Amino acid sequence: MRRRFRDRPIRQKVAWIILLASVAGLALAAGAVGTYELTTFRPRALRDVSTLAAILQANMVPAVLFNDTTAARENLATLASRREIGAAAVYRRDGSVFASYRGAGGGSLLHAPPARAGAAFTEGLLLYTAPLAADGQAVGWLRLQYVLPGFWDRLPQYGIMALVVLIALAGAAAMLLTVLGRSVTAPLLALADTTRRLTARPDLTLRVPKHADDEIGDLTGAFNQMLDAVQEREVALKESEARLRLALAAASMETWIVPLEPAPSRGALADLLANIHPDDRPAVEAAIASAIRDRSGFEVEFRTAASGADERHTALRGQAYLGQDGRPPQLIGVAQDVTARRRLERQLLQAQKMEAIGNLAGGIAHDFNNLLTGMIGYIKFAQRALQPGSQVRTDVDEVERAARRAAALTSQLLSYARRQMVMPTVVDLNETVRALEPLLRRLIGEDVAIAVELAPALWPTRIDPGQLEQVVVNLAVNARDAMPSGGHLTIVTRNVTLTAPPAADDPVAPGDFAELAVSDDGSGMPPEVISRIFEPFFTTKPAGQGTGLGLAVCYGIVRQAEGHIAVESAVGRGTTIRVLLPRGAAAPVAPAAEETDDDPGGHETILLAEDDAAVRTLAVRTLAEAGYTVLAAADGASAAALAAGRNGSIDLLIADVVMPDRNGRELADELRRARPSLPVVFMSGYTEDNVLRRGVLLGRTPFVPKPFTPGELRRAVRAALDAAHRSVPHA
Amino acid sequence: MASVSVALLTLGTARGAAQSAASLETEVKAAYLLNFTRYVEWPAAAFARPDSPITICVVGRDPFGAVLDSIVENRRVQGREVRVQRAASPQAGLDCQVVYVGGGVERARALAAWRGRPVLLVGDEDSFAADGGTIAFVLVEETVRFEVNVAAARADGLQISSRVLTLATRVYGEEPR
Numbered sequence: 001m002r003r004r005f006r007d008r009p010i011r012q013k014v015a016w017i018i019l020l021a022s023v024a025g026l027a028l029a030a031g032a033v034g035t036y037e038l039t040t041f042r043p044r045a046l047r048d049v050s051t052l053a054a055i056l057q058a059n060m061v062p063a064v065l066f067n068d069t070t071a072a073r074e075n076l077a078t079l080a081s082r083r084e085i086g087a088a089a090v091y092r093r094d095g096s097v098f099a100s101y102r103g104a105g106g107g108s109l110l111h112a113p114p115a116r117a118g119a120a121f122t123e124g125l126l127l128y129t130a131p132l133a134a135d136g137q138a139v140g141w142l143r144l145q146y147v148l149p150g151f152w153d154r155l156p157q158y159g160i161m162a163l164v165v166l167i168a169l170a171g172a173a174a175m176l177l178t179v180l181g182r183s184v185t186a187p188l189l190a191l192a193d194t195t196r197r198l199t200a201r202p203d204l205t206l207r208v209p210k211h212a213d214d215e216i217g218d219l220t221g222a223f224n225q226m227l228d229a230v231q232e233r234e235v236a237l238k239e240s241e242a243r244l245r246l247a248l249a250a251a252s253m254e255t256w257i258v259p260l261e262p263a264p265s266r267g268a269l270a271d272l273l274a275n276i277h278p279d280d281r282p283a284v285e286a287a288i289a290s291a292i293r294d295r296s297g298f299e300v301e302f303r304t305a306a307s308g309a310d311e312r313h314t315a316l317r318g319q320a321y322l323g324q325d326g327r328p329p330q331l332i333g334v335a336q337d338v339t340a341r342r343r344l345e346r347q348l349l350q351a352q353k354m355e356a357i358g359n360l361a362g363g364i365a366h367d368f369n370n371l372l373t374g375m376i377g378y379i380k381f382a383q384r385a386l387q388p389g390s391q392v393r394t395d396v397d398e399v400e401r402a403a404r405r406a407a408a409l410t411s412q413l414l415s416y417a418r419r420q421m422v423m424p425t426v427v428d429l430n431e432t433v434r435a436l437e438p439l440l441r442r443l444i445g446e447d448v449a450i451a452v453e454l455a456p457a458l459w460p461t462r463i464d465p466g467q468l469e470q471v472v473v474n475l476a477v478n479a480r481d482a483m484p485s486g487g488h489l490t491i492v493t494r495n496v497t498l499t500a501p502p503a504a505d506d507p508v509a510p511g512d513f514a515e516l517a518v519s520d521d522g523s524g525m526p527p528e529v530i531s532r533i534f535e536p537f538f539t540t541k542p543a544g545q546g547t548g549l550g551l552a553v554c555y556g557i558v559r560q561a562e563g564h565i566a567v568e569s570a571v572g573r574g575t576t577i578r579v580l581l582p583r584g585a586a587a588p589v590a591p592a593a594e595e596t597d598d599d600p601g602g603h604e605t606i607l608l609a610e611d612d613a614a615v616r617t618l619a620v621r622t623l624a625e626a627g628y629t630v631l632a633a634a635d636g637a638s639a640a641a642l643a644a645g646r647n648g649s650i651d652l653l654i655a656d657v658v659m660p661d662r663n664g665r666e667l668a669d670e671l672r673r674a675r676p677s678l679p680v681v682f683m684s685g686y687t688e689d690n691v692l693r694r695g696v697l698l699g700r701t702p703f704v705p706k707p708f709t710p711g712e713l714r715r716a717v718r719a720a721l722d723a724a725h726r727s728v729p730h731a
Numbered sequence: 732m733a734s735v736s737v738a739l740l741t742l743g744t745a746r747g748a749a750q751s752a753a754s755l756e757t758e759v760k761a762a763y764l765l766n767f768t769r770y771v772e773w774p775a776a777a778f779a780r781p782d783s784p785i786t787i788c789v790v791g792r793d794p795f796g797a798v799l800d801s802i803v804e805n806r807r808v809q810g811r812e813v814r815v816q817r818a819a820s821p822q823a824g825l826d827c828q829v830v831y832v833g834g835g836v837e838r839a840r841a842l843a844a845w846r847g848r849p850v851l852l853v854g855d856e857d858s859f860a861a862d863g864g865t866i867a868f869v870l871v872e873e874t875v876r877f878e879v880n881v882a883a884a885r886a887d888g889l890q891i892s893s894r895v896l897t898l899a900t901r902v903y904g905e906e907p908r
Contacts, residue, residue, distance in 0.1 A: 062894040065766040067759070067874070071898050134769055135808050 011177055011185055018176060022169040026162060033158060041148070045084075045126055046119055049146045052082065053130040056142055060090055061132050064098055064140045072099035079103060079144075086125065086147040090132070092140045103147075114141045124148045187216045191223060204231040252337040260292060260320065260329035277303035277311075284316070292331060295320045301338065313342040361413040366658060368410045369706035374614030375403045377622065380710050407707050412470070412553050424464045424561065426584040429493055429514050430454040432468050440476050447486030448479075455494040461514045461581035463561040468581075471557050474550040475518040475577055482522030482575055490519040496580060512583035513563070521574040530567050554579070600718040601626030604651035608632045609639035609667055610683070611659045615706075619654065619683075622710040623717065636662025636670075643671050650678065652721055654704075654713075657684035679724035681716050683708070754798070759875045760855075760868055761799040764831060767851060767866065768808045770892035777828055777849035777888075784812035788827035791836035793817055821845070829853060838862065849888045860903055865889070869900060876900040 005013065056075060063072040072090050079085045079101055089100040091114060114129040121127075126146035132139050187208075194208045204227060210220045248254065273284060280302035291298035297319040304312045318333025379400045386393035433452060441450060461468075472491075479489050494517075498510040525533070534555040554577075558565045562582050569575035606628045610616040616632050623630045631646065633639035636659055643650055653671055655664030662670075668680045681702045702720045704713055768785050775781075785808055789795060803813040818825055821836060821844035832841045832854040842863050845852055852865040859867035860878040865887070867878045882904025884891050896902050 059894055059897070062766075062770060062892070062898055065769070066763060066877075066895070066898045068876075068898045134766075135806070137806075 009185070010188070011181060014180055015173065015177055018169075018173040022166070022173070026165060026169075029165070030158070030162065042121065042126075045146055045148060046128070048084075049119070049126055049128045049144050050130070052079070052085070053128055053142055053144055056088075056144075057130055057132060060142055061134050061139060064090065064092065064132055065134055069099050073101070075099075076101035084147055084149060085144055087145040089143050090140060091143065093138055095141075098140060114143055117141075121148075124150070183212060183214070184216060187211045187220060191216075191220060194223075198227075204234055248334070252340075253334045254336075255334050256318075256332070258331040260323075260331055273302075275304040279303075288318070288331070291318060291320045295322050311339070312337060313339045365410045365414045368406065370612040370615050372403055372407050372410065372707035374612075374618055376400065376407070376707050377615075377618035377710055379403065381621070403707075410707075424462050426460050426462050427465050427468055428458070428460055429468070429516060429581065430458050432465065433472060433491060433493065433516075436469060436472050440473070443473070444476060444480045444489065448483055449488050451488065451490045453490065453492045455492075457495075458493050459495050459512055459514045460584040461561075461563075462584035463557075463563075463581055467557045467561070471554045471579060472516070472518075474554050475516075475579070478550050478577075479518055479520035479522070479575070482520050482524075487521045487574075488519075490517075492517045492519070498580070513580035514583060516579040516581070517576055518579075519574060519576040524571045524573045524575055525567075525569040526571050530569055533567060534565070551577075600714060601628065602718060602721060603627050603629070604721055605629040605631065605646070605649055606652045606654060606717065607639055607643055607646075607650045607671075608654045609634075609636060609659065609664065610654075610656040611635055612656070615656070615683075618710070619713060622713055626714050626717075628717070635659055636664075636667040639667055640670055643674075648675070650675075652717060652724070653678055653680045654717065655680060655682055657682050677724065677727070679720045681720045683713075756870075756875060757794045757796075758798050758802075761795045761802050763868070763875065763877065764799065764829060764853065765802050765806060765808070765813060767853065767895070768813060768829060770895040771829075771851050771884075772890035772892075773828055773849050774888045778811075779826065782811065784814045785809070785828045786814045786816050786826060787829040787831065788816045788818055788825050789831045789833055790818045790821055790825075790841065791833035793833055795831075832859070832864070838864075845887075846883075847887065851884070851889060852887075860901070865891075871900055878903065880904050 005016070008016075056079075059075045060072060063069070063075065076088050076090070076099055079088055080103065083104065085101075085103050087100070087102050090098040092098050095114070117129050117131045119126060119128045124147065126148060127143065128146060129141055129143045132142055187210075190211075191208050194206055197203070198206055207224050207227060208220045210217050210224070273281065276284060284300045284302050287298045287300045290296070297317070299315070299317045301313060301315045304314050315336045315338045316333065317336070318331050320331045321329060323329035379396055382396050383393065383400070386396060433454060437450075437452060444450060476489065476491070483489070492515075494515050496513045496515045498513060500510055533551050555565055558579055558581070564580040566578050566580075567575065568578070606623055608616065608619055608623070608630055610619060610632070611634055613634070616634065620630045620632045631642050631650070633642050636655075639653075639655070640662075643653075650671075653668060655667050657664040659667075664682050664684070668678075668682075672678050672680075679702070681704060683704045683706060702716055702723075704716045708716075764787055768787070787799070787803065789799065799815050803815055806813045816825065816827065821830075821832075821841045827845075827850055829851045830841070830845055830853065832838065832852065834855070838854070838856070838859070841852070841854075846863065852859075854860070854864045854867050856867065857869055860880040860883075861867075863880070863883055865880055865883045869876050869878055877899055878901040879891060879896055879899040880903040881891065881896070885904070
């Protein structure tokens with residue numbers, strides 16, 4: 001198979017070029033030599049022969065003069081070294097031969113006497129005749145026969161020359177090729193070798209050694225520069241890729257590609273949709289199919305893994321590409337784990353829901369409390385006027401019980417909404433449980449065995465005692481309800497020190513806690529129930545058996561006390577609810593003394609600000625009957641005006657916290673600007689006023705929670721007035 | 732014998748037919764005397780004037796007679812005329828460039844008379860050149876040849892052409908090279 005010249009190695013090409021150039025040069029030289037030979041041969045021969053003749057002449061003249069034929073012959077014999085001289089002869093003046101010579105070349109004898117001097121070319125011969133003269137006198141003739149060699153006879157000497165030149169050229173060519181190999185082929189091969197190695201193994205630190213600064217050196221330099229650039233770009237690309245990967249990882253994102261040609265394989269899609277929740281699969285597959293069909297983008301979200309606590313949410317965003325600009329048709333996009341976001345969204349939704357419910361409950365409770373205050377107050381008035389034991393008195397007592405139940409329900413609503421005015425004190429949790437134990441036994445019934453394990457030296461906690469009782473009772477009742485056919489209820493207290501928050505999304509700070517754990521060995525709860533048990537009105541009980549507020553109220557109370565509540569449960573394994581309450585600052589104080597039956601009165605002047613007419617009327621009557629002078633106002637503005645009119649004669653301000661236009665605290669602040677020592681008693685069912693709430697929490701602000709009885713109001717007023725008198729003895 | 736006649740023809744004399752065989756040798760010698768003048772270089776002092784003729788003096792018995800005169804007649808050698816003068820005995824006062832020492836002349840006297848002067852001394856006796864003369868005619872195989880004493884010539888201030896020396900049968904006083 002003959003290779004084309006173009007595809008031959010450079011060394012061979014150069015060798016060929018040198019050879020051809022040499023042959024051409026040689027041919028040119030031969031032509032030049034030939035031309036020179038042809039055009040100058042005769043003159044040269046003539047010059048040659050005339051020179052010979054001139055030399056011979058000088059010696060031949062004396063030989064003739066002194067008649068020395070031997071000398072003449074000897075002189076002629078020297079022509080033997082000149083092969084081209086065929087024959088020679090010396091003639092006397094009269095034309096007779098004096099001496100003659102016949103060369104090896106075999107020229108003809110020269111007998112014919114010369115007629116005159118000169119040169120004559122005949123048949124390949126040059127006949128040259130020169131006169132012999134001494135001092136101007138002719139003494140004879142010298143004749144030389146020059147045999148002109150044929151062109152082909154002359155050729156061999158040129159052939160030898162050509163051969164020498166050829167050998168020299170070959171040597172030069174060989175040397176050139178060696179040099180070429182070193183300076184051209186080797187660097188080129190090194191370049192090719194590096195390129196091949198780069199192709200096989202992309203090691204961009206490879207560089208081609210540079211041999212010289214010629215064009216190949218240039219090429220090598222450029223190649224290395226290209227490698228530098230490629231390496232730089234690769235590094236940048238890798239950095240960018242790493243950045244992208246980190247960004248994707250930070251966003252819990254992964255990229256995916258499904259080739260669309262040939263038809264999208266089930267495998268690729270199956271990988272993508274592995275572990276998809278069966279309920280979500282049809283919608284997702286439909287979205288993807290639609291995107292592939294329309295070559296459009298899509299965005300779907302689906303659940304993966306088992307439902308419940310391990311459920312993950314994956315958002316899939318992608319775009320089908322037609323395959324223009326050289327890319328194959330493909331479906332490409334990112335998958336993002338949005339579980340955390342969904343959970344947060346759910347929590348936000350939950351918070352919003354509870355906020356809304358709280359607002360509703362708070363609003364209802366406010367009005368209810370006013371209504372209940374009126375009802376209970378007038379019931380008290382009616383009871384006083386009725387004979388105990390009479391039928392009417394008994395009916396009224398029933399009305400009172402119903403009103404109190406209504407008040408309790410309202411209070412629970414407010415507890416859940418965390419808007420109840422609470423008065424936390426330092427409480428011994430063990431004491432509370434111990435006091436409640438008989439009540440609990442009665443509530444729970446005989447089917448359930450109660451075990452109480454109270455830790456000695458339990459840390460005191462700070463919480464509203466009534467609310468704490470509510471938590472204990474609610475948890476116990478809840479446990480009982482989980483054991484309809486009986487079982488064991490265990491109440492355990494202990495000290496717990498948290499070094500880290502109990503859960504990632506729990507705002508409770510680490511610290512010391514008193515723990516209350518209420519356990520049952522009942523039916524337990526599946527995870528989806530556990531995640532919802534603190535929602536208000538969520539209940540697993542049949543309709544009519546529960547309000548659905550029990551655990552939600554516990555949750556609200558515990559969180560309001562800056563504690564923590566957690567559920568541990570599994571189906572068939574029972575449930576434990578743990579309540580962590582922050583350690584209180586001081587030892588528990590003894591509970592307040594039982595209130596006395598007599599309602600203390602007085603003669604001071606009291607300014608009453610209450611927007612609810614029923615409550616206002618009741619309060620005015622209650623206080624007036626106790627001997628006080630009562631100035632009543634329906635809102636803050638008129639109360640302020642009344643106070644201004646009775647400058648300095650008002651001894652106490654009773655203010656409803658929630659009033660339109662100016663609330664109780666604002667009114668109190670206004671009046672206290674004129675009289676800082678003015679005692680104030682607030683009334684409210686609940687409050688959103690944080691300053692007031694804080695004051696009540698700290699026990700600084702006298703407060704009458706609604707609904708209240710006339711006695712409660714009178715006692716609070718008397719206490720506030722007495723306190724004011726004690727702090728200002730001269731008054 | 733034949734070569735002698737050939738030599739005479741070469742000289743080109745017009746008087747060929749009447750010549751005897753014995754006088755042929757004389758004629759060749761006469762021609763040679765003239766030919767010698769062509770290949771000898773005299774110092775400038777050898778001539779009275781730049782155009783002074785070359786004088787061939789025949790001393791003692793003259794073998795040439797009219798032959799020599801006819802040979803040199805109308806010849807110019809080295810741009811000079813050639814003359815022949817005759818003298819009975821060697822005389823230092825003679826203005827000669829070539830002296831042929833003929834018969835009856837005592838060799839020693841002749842040498843004494845011209846030795847040391849720029850004069851080409853030619854003699855007929857075989858030992859003439861060996862004994863202090865410059866050129867001696869000798870007969871080799873019946874042919875007239877000559878011997879040359881280069882040392883003598885040099886001593887006299889003469890320069891003899893190497894072309895003539897190559898034709899001499901013998902050369903004396905050649906400096907070893």
